[in-house]
Amino acid sequence: MRSVCEPLVRVQAGDFDLATEARRLSDGRRDVGAIVSFTGLCRDDGGRLEALELEHYPGMAEAEIGRIAGEAAQRWPLSGLTVIHRFGRIAPGENIVLVVAASAHRRAAFEAADFLMDYLKSRAPFWKKEHAAGETEAGWVEAKDRDQEDMKRWKR
């Protein structure tokens, strides 16, 4: 049986650094042939959005991302996997989420990162509130059916 990598999961208010996280998965190794990363950023939606406020369920957020990351590590032959999700107030242009997957070959790394993001969006306990420019009342972002559909791609 192949060894299954131990994913690194962090839920934090502060920013992260993609280069640092990618290096962590290749440093001192000779077996890594591919690193795929996905960074989700806060966008201003054509100037409409002033900031996002991300609420999360402390404890469950880490546990649920850990379960999803663990499943990815079982499904694909990864040498390393890192998932970082921020919470709190995040302005347009700032980072929200990072997934870095490392493997001997590119296909596993691409697919694992894609899978992680699809599952994160629908299963990790985070909720976005939008602070729109010129509006005093902030509104909760509604979940999209599309996200549920995306998750079905991985059923087997």
Added chain:
Amino acid sequence: MTMKLIYFAWVRERIGLPEETVDLPADVKTVADLLNWLKERGENYETALERPEVIRVAINQEHADHAAPLPAKGEIALFPPMTGG
């Protein structure tokens, strides 16, 4: 049965509490029972839970469906569909 309930996002805002401890009657056995029972507790609960089918539930920090039996102890969280990532 004493149970800790935790609320998030608009469920928390509409109920007006981040969490509370409740004493459940013996006939409240499943998540669906709990949602029905909570709705009777006041207008704020009724507003928060008016569409029970959209409410997501976690039992001891793991996703559960509405048919799931309530645990003997621990925490139950109620929240809207998630929008992270």
